Amino acid sequence: MAVLNLVDAVRETLRQEMRRDRDVWVVGEDVGRKGGVFGATLGLFDEFGPERVQDSPLTESAIVGVGIGAALYGTKPVCEIQFADFVFPAMNQIISEAAKMRFRSNGAWTVPMVIRAPFGGGVHGGLYHSQSVEQYFTSTAGLKVVVPSTPYDAKGLLTAAVRDPDPVLFFEHKGLYRAVKSEVPDQEYVIPIGKADVKRDGSDITVITYGKTVHFCLEAAAQLEKEGYSALVLDLRTLLPLDKEAIVAAARKTGKVLIVHEAGKTHGVGAEVAALVAEECLFDLDAPVQRLCGPDVPAMPYAGPMEKFFMLSPSICLEAMRKLAQF
């Protein structure tokens, strides 16, 4: 057992899977010699060589496209998109090719590929280095979308993603890379994709969230407990497919639901969760379903005070949670 941060957990998982299975290989910008701009692939190049840890040209559509081709050929690529903001040139490959390959070929061809990328803001990344992009993929059947919030979850989920026979998008919040640590077992373990996790149990309100806001909500819940309200915090972990059972059970338990995510509110993941709750849990609801999200503005600001204004925080979450608890 070791205490690892998020990026360490990602790296160790890649190392573990590459050791286990010779077909697993890594491709992306600066992943090889540099070891990744966040160090996510540090040391892999030395251990596994240039054929299994490939520095790509600056071309996301090719990173994914080549990955798809290699996957069809029988390998298991882990494609890195250096910043999630850069994924858009690869959209066609991801959505029209990778996601549909199995369906289109009637199972003859499959794409056992992972596309991983750091996302999220609060790091002075501005427009091109702060975006949340998960909502662009969560309405595409044929894909899986995973967002771990802890190093422990990250290793288990990435292991599952690498071993998954179909394309998995794996988003890691860059603000959590070094900020969050947890005990991570040395041995292999798998956390199934599609299962949410109750990070904190409670009985007054239910907070459903993922990514960095999980930690904000946990901090706020601890404070809220002192005020006499207990919050259940459900970490979705997988955004597609959603763990409907866990969501419904958590919503039913308290009847008061708050969905929190950094990505914009309108048409975000929270909208789908809210619709699900309304559909399945109406007669257990004690309050309208609430969403606390990033503002619907085109980009995260670069100026410090503006970025702070934009981002959620534990105190903003606390205020929303308290209001719901008191309702």
Add this chain to the structure above:
Amino acid sequence: MPQLGESVTEGTIGRWLVKQGERVKKYQPIAEVITDKVNAEIPAPADGLIVRLETAEGLTVKVGTLIAVMDAGDGAVAASGGGAAAAVGPAPAVGPAPAARPAALAGAVSATLVQPGEGDGGRYSPAVMRLAQEHKIDLARLAGSGLGGRITRKDVERFIASGGAVAEAAAPVPAAADCVAGMVAAVAPEAVSGPQPLGGDQVIPVDAVRRRIAEKMVQSKRETPHAWTMLQVDVTGLVKLKEAMGEEFRRREGLGLSFVPFFIKATVEALKEYPIMGSQWAGDQIIIRKEINISVAVATETALAVPVIKNADRLSIAGLNHAMAELAGKARAGKLSLDDISGGTFTVNNTGAFGSYLSAPIINYPQAAILSFEAITKMPVVLENDAIAIRSMMNLCLSLDHRILDGLVCGRFLQAVKARLQSYGPGMVSLY
């Protein structure tokens, strides 16, 4: 909710004496609690601020239930009523305080979390509506702990858990062996269906005391198979005795001489002969009480109180008179303590005081019998020697628990009471 007596398991908030947000001093009474028609006051455990009243007036909750939360000023919080403390304090800022976010920013929480103003009738959430329908709860009776007094799902769940919801099924139909004579007081506790008031009708809300009376009456009738018997007694001697001794007694004792102590005296001595009359059905056993504690029904303006004269067999007639007067006074002033009304083993009822000639009283649960003394009326009767004379006659009516008692033992008991009553006359019995 504090434990007000050893066997008390629940209490009813009769009246809150403070409001949410009010500052109170230590020991200041903050609520009146009723158990079995007793008003006990709960004192504030500390100086401080009443933050939240958790339990509505009229609600009965189990001992230990949180009924209020107060902030004792120094951040430490006392929960009133012996329940676990729920911490409520000012919320310290978590992290740097954010700049105010205008609601226009989508990040703000939805504006639907507001309640309409008072007098809007209140909105009920789907969960509240469903629970109310499933458990047949009249939501108008609940106080809400939510924003603006909103009734929350938790309020309803707590109400159900504390047993406040109506027990749906009707009481079991009495078996054929049950011989219930007389009137059956059919009071449905907390009925949400039933007669509806029409225009012009006067509506009296059922308060906690009335509700308790109703519950006890129904329980007694439902669980105890009532049978009934009566005897007629010649109390001419007693009447003469009261007339002869009344004035002197008042001069010496400071209060009038009533018939009731004589009734109690006769009853008590008969109980000594037939202790089974003072027993109680306890499921798989019958408990014959050693003590003779006489419950005496006292009618007040608003309700019926039944205080108890403990160890009545140790009191003289004068002593019983004093005890009666004291308890009756306390009853009328609403000052009966828990001890005053508990532990009775047999009940007497002076129904004759309001002119009743015959009555079929309801047993004071969980006792085995209740004896009423009816009006004393002059009437012609045939004496032993077949002569006709005008005598003061009084009926004794006994309702009995037919599981324990039957006509034979009750008849004998009543004969014993009768014999003593008929033996009272001027110079025939000592008042002391």
